[in-house]
Amino acid sequence: MNKIRVLIAKPGLDGHDRGALVISQALRDHGMEVIYTGLRQSPLQIVQAAIQEDVDVIGLSSLSGAHRTLFPKVVELLEEKGAGDIPVIGGGVIPSEDISFLIDSGVKKVFTSGASTEALALYIKELIHPGKSTYDPPSKIAHIGIAVQSLDQTLPFYMDTLGLSLEKVEEVTSEEVKVAFLKVGETRIELLEPLASTSPIAKFIENKGEGVHHIAFEIDRIEDRLAKMKAEGIQLINEEPKEGANNSQVAFVHPTSAHGVLVELCEEGK
Ligand code: ZN
Numbered sequence: 086m087n088k089i090r091v092l093i094a095k096p097g098l099d100g101h102d103r104g105a106l107v108i109s110q111a112l113r114d115h116g117m118e119v120i121y122t123g124l125r126q127s128p129l130q131i132v133q134a135a136i137q138e139d140v141d142v143i144g145l146s147s148l149s150g151a152h153r154t155l156f157p158k159v160v161e162l163l164e165e166k167g168a169g170d171i172p173v174i175g176g177g178v179i180p181s182e183d184i185s186f187l188i189d190s191g192v193k194k195v196f197t198s199g200a201s202t203e204a205l206a207l208y209i210k211e212l213i214h215p216g217k218s219t220y221d222p223p224s225k226i227a228h229i230g231i232a233v234q235s236l237d238q239t240l241p242f243y244m245d246t247l248g249l250s251l252e253k254v255e256e257v258t259s260e261e262v263k264v265a266f267l268k269v270g271e272t273r274i275e276l277l278e279p280l281a282s283t284s285p286i287a288k289f290i291e292n293k294g295e296g297v298h299h300i301a302f303e304i305d306r307i308e309d310r311l312a313k314m315k316a317e318g319i320q321l322i323n324e325e326p327k328e329g330a331n332n333s334q335v336a337f338v339h340p341t342s343a344h345g346v347l348v349e350l351c352e353e354g355k
Contacts, residue, residue: 089213092140094122094131096159099149104177108144111202112209128158136168141213144205145192146177153183157190164191172212176205203317223302227333227351228266228273230299232286236265236278243267243274255330262286264330275301275330299337301349307334310350314338326352 093109095102102124109119120138122131135143143163145156156175163169172193179187184195193212196205233239236254243249249267256263261284265276277298279287289298304310307326314321322337329335332354340347 089117089142089209090120090138090140091117091142091144091209092120092122092131092135092138093144093146094126094134094159095124095146096126096128096131096155097147097149097151098125099147099151100124101148102146104148105146108146108176108202108205112144112206115206115210117206117209128155128162131159132162132166132168135163135171136166140171142209143171143173144209145173145175147175148178150178152177152179153186156187156192160191174205174209176200201317207313207316221305223304223350225303226272227301227303227349227353228275229297230275230277230301230347230349231296232289232298233276233278233295234290236263236276239276239278240265243276249274256280257330259327260285266330299347299349301335301351304350304352307336307350307352311336326350 091112093105093112095105105121109121112119120134120140122134126134131143131145143159145152145159147155152175156173160173163171163173173191174194174196175187175192176196178198179195181197184197187195194208240251244251244267249269252266252268252273254263254265261279261281263278263280267274267276277286279290281287286298311321311324311326315324320339320342322339323335326334326336329351334352334354336350338348338350
């Protein structure tokens with residue numbers, strides 16, 4: 086396979102390119118050919134360089150706040166020059182509220198300053214050589230897990246007060262819990278009652294009291310996704326999927342990597 090060719094450019098007037106150099110090196114470490122245009126390039130210079138160098142993708146970095154005008158300008162000039170098929174990725178110091186504006190302006194993807202270079206490299210590989218897609222977003226929230234002392238004490242609120250219907254109750258012996266699923270439209274509430282004081286749910290209640298315990302996202306290709314997360318440095322509680330309720334395959338992401346939330350990945354049984 087030919088090496089992926091990437092143009093890294095810094096439009097605008099800010100004079101710092103440490104970030105762009107770090108990104109260039111990280112992409113080279115991933116086997117890509119990186120052309121770095123240097124500082125203070127105009128959108129036209131960037132587009133001309135991209136066409137001349139026959140790159141597969143353009144990465145624009147901005148720290149100056151000029152991304153709102155300069156990024157869309159690059160996209161526009163590419164189309165004018167008949168090179169609109171070269172995807173443009175943006176990064177740098179970009180306020181999250183500007184992301185949808187940039188996407189609407191034709192920028193393919195925006196990485197905020199908190200994103201890892203690993204995530205960027207994997208994204209570019211997937212974009213240029215699609216195939217093992219691990220980038221489909223979760224299709225829905227599979228369920229929200231709630232730790233409770235007693236299902237019997239809890240079910241009246243969900244069933245009688247809220248009027249939800251109980252789908253099923255089952256024991257998950259490996260976790261020493263009894264779980265009840267209640268359907269809410271496309272998603273579910275999962276009530277978890279500890280069956281022993283050694284259960285992780287018993288420990289959770291002891292430390293924090295009853296309450297929201299985890300959020301489960303419905304995804305596909307759980308193994309690929311776990312491998313990708315691991316490569317990105319995401320801390321996983323389960324590096325391999327394990328058997329969950331309903332013949333599903335599940336794995337947990339550590340809350341330290343998910344900003345305080347215990348995240349469950351859940352692939353429905355086949
Ligand atoms: Zn769960």
